[in-house]
Amino acid sequence: MLDLPPLHLFVRQEALATAVRLKTQNLWRMLPTAHSKILTMAAEKESSLLAISDKIPKQFIFDKKYKIQLREYTSEHNSVEDLLIFTDGSKTGNGTGAGVFSEDLNINISHPLGPHNTVFQAECLGLLLAASAIIKRNVTNYSIRILSDSKAALMAIKSHEITSGLTLECHLALTKVCDLGNSLVLQWIKGHSNSRGNDAADILARRASETPVMGPFPIIPIPASWTRMMITQLTSTAQRAEWSSRSDCKQAREALPDIDSRLARRLLNLRRVQLRVITGTLTGHGPFNKHLFNLGITDSPLCRACMATEETAAHVIMECKGVAEYRARHLGSPGSLPEAFGSPHKLLGFMEELGWFQF
Structure with a gap:
């Protein structure tokens, strides 16, 4: 009546969540005991539970060479010397994708992801792709401004505590951009604000989200939130099956x-x-x-x-x-x-x- 799973199903759900967490931290061991089979049995119904997770042990980073500005970017902030790069992420019913656009560096990237990834991951990937493009072009000694309409992604990178492998990889790439002698600023720009660059990045991201992905899933590690949702859905499925099969x-x-x-x-x-x-x-x-x-x-x-x-x-x-x-x-x-x-x-x-x- 209140959609509360029976106690034995809830206990199984929490045990499975613990098993997945231990596996993510490389602490899971298969032992000849019944309870250690819980992850294998669940993976038979949802194989993605065995996929690589984006969650990593907590990392503390205090020495960031780049700056993050959460105030809204306007043309008044623009400097003639700045190289502008726009990033965006998109999620549709077909998948997820990231887009990167820059007239200054001639960047047009449309990168599709799988259906398991979140729009937050797509936004973070956009920042990572922008940094990678700068490194690949060997851009040195410039003032660079990367503009994103995702405050969540910028705040995750700004935080001194990182528990996402994708966020950590993004931080390392941004640091490498600074090591090339560049002055780097990440700034928030309001979405759909009639900015040509932001609109172009949005189009690229949407195109990526509609593009079928070739190769095995996931393209990048799946988020911990998606894994938790799958575990909850397994419990919900078992709960409904148990209710419909009761004779009382x-x-x-x-x-x-x-x-x-x-x-x-x-x-x-x-x-x-x-x-x-x-x-x-x-x-x-x-x-x-x-x-x-x-x-x-x-x-x-x-x-x-x-x-x-x-x-x-x-x-x-x-x-x-x-x-x-x-x-x-x-x-x-x-x-x-x-x-x-x-x-x-x-x-x-x-x-x-x-x-x-x-x-």
């Missing part, structure tokens, strides 16, 4: 044939007493005569409103003629239990007017 919880499975994340978010916003009413109605374990009769509290399971059949939550919500007026006022004419439970506040209004629960 008959009414609850009829009302919620599948786990509904959107409904769970709405339910979590309810007050505790409201959530108790929804839970009792969903499971049938509320003040309904059938349930109370099974507990030995009442002497009859018949519906107190119509006296025609057993009083269950499903009967009251869907069929009972004795409460038809209340039902029509709050729920209309629900065609199924999932439809009725899809509107928690309407269902609460209906149960409150019946007066069987104590609100």
Whole structure:
């Protein structure tokens, strides 16, 4: 109901996340024990869990030779002596890509990545490609300004703590640019600000994201956030399979044939007493005569409103003629239990007017 995985699945999820973290740090060892097989078993369902991760042990860097300016770049900041390079990243449904453009250095780079990489990685790769292009052209003793519309990428490089291999590689390339005698500044430029260079980099990045990638995936190490998402999805898949295969919880499975994340978010916003009413109605374990009769509290399971059949939550919500007026006022004419439970506040209004629960 609240999209919370059972405890044993959650424990397995955290154990798998730990195994992946240890593998990333080269600390994972395959032992002849059952629990050490968790990574191998998960990789049979999602092979990318064995791919190289972008996460690295924390590195501390304090002596940066380049400067980073997070204030917005405008033409007023432009110097005739500056060599300008524009970078951008893009992510679409087909993939991810980075673009680098510079009229001063005649750079037009459109570099596609795989679908597993993030737009943040694409932005960082754009900075790395720009630095690599400067080094390849052996540009020395110039004032260079690299402009990116990603504050996140610039802040990651500016930070003294680095946990991303791509960010560290970018830092090393930028340092090498400075070692060539160049004065280097990385500055933020507002995206879609009618800057010719920024628009050109954006076009190159979008073209890259639409370009099929040739070769094995991933092109660059996958981010830790993507790995965590895959682990969570494996848990969610197992959770849904376990719920659909249960032979008990008959009414609850009829009302919620599948786990509904959107409904769970709405339910979590309810007050505790409201959530108790929804839970009792969903499971049938509320003040309904059938349930109370099974507990030995009442002497009859018949519906107190119509006296025609057993009083269950499903009967009251869907069929009972004795409460038809209340039902029509709050729920209309629900065609199924999932439809009725899809509107928690309407269902609460209906149960409150019946007066069987104590609100």
